[in-house]
Amino acid sequence: MTEKVGVYICHCGSNIAGEIDVEGLAKWAKENLDGVVVARDYKFMCSSLGQELIEDDIKNEGLTRVVVGACSPHLHGKTFRRACANAGLNPYLCQMASLREQVSWVTEDKELANTKAKALISGAVHRVQYQKELTATEVPVNPNTLVVGGGIAGIQASLELADAGYQVYLVEREPSIGGHMAQFDKTFPTLDCAACILTPRMSDVGAHPNINLLSYSEVEEVSGYVGNFDVRLRKRARYVNEDDCTGCGICIDKCPKKVIDDVFEAGLGYRKAVYRPFPQAVPKFPVIDTESCIYFERGTCKACEKFCPTGAIDFEQEDTLLDIKVGNIILATGFDLFDTRRIPQYGYGRLANVFTSLEFERLCNAAGPTEGKVVMRDGVTQPKSVAIIHCVGSRDVRYNPYCSAICCMASLKFGHLVMEKTGAEVYSFYIDLRTNQKGYEEFYNRLLEEGMHFIRGRVAEVTDAARMPGEEGKLIVQAEDTLLGTQRRVPVDMVILMAGLESRADAHDVALKFGISCSMAGWFTERHPKLAPVATMTDGIFIAGTCQGPKDIPATVAQGAAASASVQSMITRGKVEIEPIVATIHEENCSGCRICNDLCPFNAIDFDEEKKVSVINQALCKGCGTCVAACPAQAISGAHFSNDEIIAEIEGLLFDTVSGNGAKAAEPAKDSVPA
Ligand SMILES: Cc1cc2nc3c(=O)[nH]c(=O)nc-3n(C[C@H](O)[C@H](O)[C@H](O)COP(=O)(O)OP(=O)(O)OC[C@H]3O[C@@H](n4cnc5c(N)ncnc54)[C@H](O)[C@@H]3O)c2cc1C
Numbered sequence: 001m002t003e004k005v006g007v008y009i010c011h012c013g014s015n016i017a018g019e020i021d022v023e024g025l026a027k028w029a030k031e032n033l034d035g036v037v038v039a040r041d042y043k044f045m046c047s048s049l050g051q052e053l054i055e056d057d058i059k060n061e062g063l064t065r066v067v068v069g070a071c072s073p074h075l076h077g078k079t080f081r082r083a084c085a086n087a088g089l090n091p092y093l094c095q096m097a098s099l100r101e102q103v104s105w106v107t108e109d110k111e112l113a114n115t116k117a118k119a120l121i122s123g124a125v126h127r128v129q130y131q132k133e134l135t136a137t138e139v140p141v142n143p144n145t146l147v148v149g150g151g152i153a154g155i156q157a158s159l160e161l162a163d164a165g166y167q168v169y170l171v172e173r174e175p176s177i178g179g180h181m182a183q184f185d186k187t188f189p190t191l192d193c194a195a196c197i198l199t200p201r202m203s204d205v206g207a208h209p210n211i212n213l214l215s216y217s218e219v220e221e222v223s224g225y226v227g228n229f230d231v232r233l234r235k236r237a238r239y240v241n242e243d244d245c246t247g248c249g250i251c252i253d254k255c256p257k258k259v260i261d262d263v264f265e266a267g268l269g270y271r272k273a274v275y276r277p278f279p280q281a282v283p284k285f286p287v288i289d290t291e292s293c294i295y296f297e298r299g300t301c302k303a304c305e306k307f308c309p310t311g312a313i314d315f316e317q318e319d320t321l322l323d324i325k326v327g328n329i330i331l332a333t334g335f336d337l338f339d340t341r342r343i344p345q346y347g348y349g350r351l352a353n354v355f356t357s358l359e360f361e362r363l364c365n366a367a368g369p370t371e372g373k374v375v376m377r378d379g380v381t382q383p384k385s386v387a388i389i390h391c392v393g394s395r396d397v398r399y400n401p402y403c404s405a406i407c408c409m410a411s412l413k414f415g416h417l418v419m420e421k422t423g424a425e426v427y428s429f430y431i432d433l434r435t436n437q438k439g440y441e442e443f444y445n446r447l448l449e450e451g452m453h454f455i456r457g458r459v460a461e462v463t464d465a466a467r468m469p470g471e472e473g474k475l476i477v478q479a480e481d482t483l484l485g486t487q488r489r490v491p492v493d494m495v496i497l498m499a500g501l502e503s504r505a506d507a508h509d510v511a512l513k514f515g516i517s518c519s520m521a522g523w524f525t526e527r528h529p530k531l532a533p534v535a536t537m538t539d540g541i542f543i544a545g546t547c548q549g550p551k552d553i554p555a556t557v558a559q560g561a562a563a564s565a566s567v568q569s570m571i572t573r574g575k576v577e578i579e580p581i582v583a584t585i586h587e588e589n590c591s592g593c594r595i596c597n598d599l600c601p602f603n604a605i606d607f608d609e610e611k612k613v614s615v616i617n618q619a620l621c622k623g624c625g626t627c628v629a630a631c632p633a634q635a636i637s638g639a640h641f642s643n644d645e646i647i648a649e650i651e652g653l654l655f656d657t658v659s660g661n662g663a664k665a666a667e668p669a670k671d672s673v674p675a
C-alpha cells in the first residue's frame, strides 16, 4: 500500500506512560510498521498543542492516514477526527487504539502491557490503510421538544425551553404534574416549603403559551431519529371535558364514593372516585377513576354529572391518540420507592407504627391527611420517641448495592420536624452519614445541636416482643452500635424507614421504547458520566433527574436545565450531522429472509414489501454491525467495518505471531463484500 501513516502516542499524564514505554512504542511503530512515516509521543495528545502536532504533520508530511494511541474513541474519537478535518484530511481516515482503557488501566504486567500496546497500534496501522473516506450527512432539526415526566426535572426542562421561545409537549402519566416533590412539606437543607417552590412553577407550566401539557397521558410509540422523531401519544379518558370544566370541584364534593388514596397520600388518606390528586393540581381538571366509580361499577349514580354546573362530565369519553413530530426528547420519568415489605424483619405492614419515609412526608404536610400533625396510626397519639432507620433497601447487596443519595439528608429533615412538632426523642440509626453537598454538613451540625441521637450501626430487627422493663407496648429497635461495640435495644413509639430510591418499575420498557440503555438497576445510562451526563447514546434523546440515578432536588433541577440547554443548542444549529458509519443492505444480495429486522437494537431496519428486501434507515443506524454479522446472505456491509479493514486489523494485532507480519500491511481479503 502507498499510504503515509502518522502514529501519535499519548502519555495521558501518567495514565498510559506509567505502564507503557510510550517513547519506545512510537519508535517501534516508525521502525517496524509498513506505511508509518512519522511517529511521535506527547503528554496530552487531546490538548490543542497535541492536536496541532497532528495537523502540522498532515500538512507538512503529506500524511494520508492517522493513528492515535490514547484513551478511547468513545471519549476523544471526535477530537482527533476534527484535528484531521482541520488539516484537510477526511476525518474517517483516522483510527484510534485504546491504550488506556484496553491496556494501561487493565493489564498489570508491564511487559505484557507493552506487547499488547504494540499489537493495538499495529492493528490500527494495518486497518487504517483500508479505511475509506466517508461524509457525514446533515438533517434539519424540528424545533419542537417532547418532555416525558412532569416532576421537578421535567418542569424545569420544559420551562427553560418554553421561555427560550420553543414549543414543548410535556407528557405526564398522572392526572397532575409535580412528581414526588408535590408530596413533601419542607425540603432539606434550607427547610423551605416544597409547595412554595413547586406550585408557582407548576402554574407557569399550565399557563405557558409554548407548553402543551398532556397530563394523564403516555407515549405509545416512538420512531424516527435525531431532529425528526414521530411520537404517538395516548391521552387517557378523564371523563371530564377539559374545554367545559372550570375546576370548581363541585363534582368531587358531591361524589359519594370515597377510596383510599394509595398514590398521592401514600395510603394514609382518602380521595373520591372523581378526584384531583391535590388541590393545587395542574391541570385543575379532575379525573374519574373508573375502577372506583359507582356508575362504572353498577350503572347508577352520576351525582357528579347532575351537579356539574357546566355539563363537563362525559361518561362516553374515550382515550385519544395524538401523533406529534419533535426534534428532541427529554426523559424525566423519576424514581419509585423501595418496597419496605421486602425486609420483613423491619415490620412494615405488620407493626402498625412502622412508617415509610413517604408516609411520614404526608404526615408532616400541612395539607396532608393529618393536617401536618405527627401522630401514630391511631390518628391522635403523638409519639414520645421515634427511630429513623437509614439505608432501607440501599447499600445492601441483597437489595440495592448503591447509595440512594438523599436518605441521610431526608432523615435529618425528619428528625428536625419530629422534634419541632412533638418534642419527641429521635434516634437515627445510620451506617455512614453522607452530607456532602452545599449546606448539608451545616444542617447535620444543627441537628446535633438540636439533640438528635445518632447510633452508628445497621438495624437487625424491629420487634414488639418486649424482653426488658420499659419495652412493653413499644417498638424495639435492635442494632449493633459499631462505635460503642455493643448490641442496643432502643424502645420507641414510632419507626420511620428511609426507603431507598429505585428506578421506575417500567424503566426497562421505557428505555426500550426510546432506544436508550439502562443499568442493571434500571437507571437510564448517560453518554458519558462526566462529559455528557444528560445525553444518551441515542442522539436527540436526553435524560434528566432521578431517572438517571438517585439525586436531590438541586441536582435534579440542574439536570433539567442542562438537558434543556443541550436541546436548545441543537435547535439553534438548525441541522444535525448524521454519522456516516452505518450499514448498507445490497438489495441484489438480500433474500428477504428478515433475520436482520428484529435483531437491530436501534429499530433501524424495515422491510420493503414491494421489493421484498430489507432496508436500513441510515439516520437511525448506529453502525453497531449486528445485522452485518447476522445476514446469512452476506448482503449487508458496514461502512468503516468492511472485511478488508477487519482482517487487516486482525493480522496487525497478531504482529508477533503471524510469520512475516509486523512490517507488512495485509492484502485485501478475496471474498470481500462490496463496500
Ligand atoms: C422521602 C423523600 C424525601 C425527600 N426530600 C427531599 C428534600 O427535602 N430535598 C431534596 O433536595 N430532595 C428530596 N428528595 C429527593 C426528591 O424527591 C427528588 O430529587 C426529586 O423529586 C426528583 O424529581 P424527578 O423529576 O426526577 O422525579 P419524580 O418526582 O419522580 O417525577 C417524575 C414524574 O414523571 C412521571 N412519569 C414517570 N414515568 C412516566 C412515563 N412513562 N410517562 C409519563 N410520565 C411519567 C411521574 O408520574 C412523575 O410525575 C426526597 C426524596 C424522598 C423519597
Ligand code: SF4
Residues within 6 Å of the ligand: 240, 244, 245, 246, 247, 248, 249, 250, 251, 252, 285, 286, 307, 308, 309, 310, 311, 312, 313
Ligand atoms: S363540577 Fe364540572 S366544572 Fe366543576 S370541577 Fe367537576 S367537572 Fe369540572
Ligand code: SF4
Residues within 6 Å of the ligand: 251, 254, 255, 256, 257, 273, 274, 288, 292, 293, 294, 295, 296, 300, 301, 302, 303, 304, 305
Ligand atoms: S358517577 Fe362516579 S365519579 Fe360521578 S359521583 Fe358517582 S361515583 Fe363519583
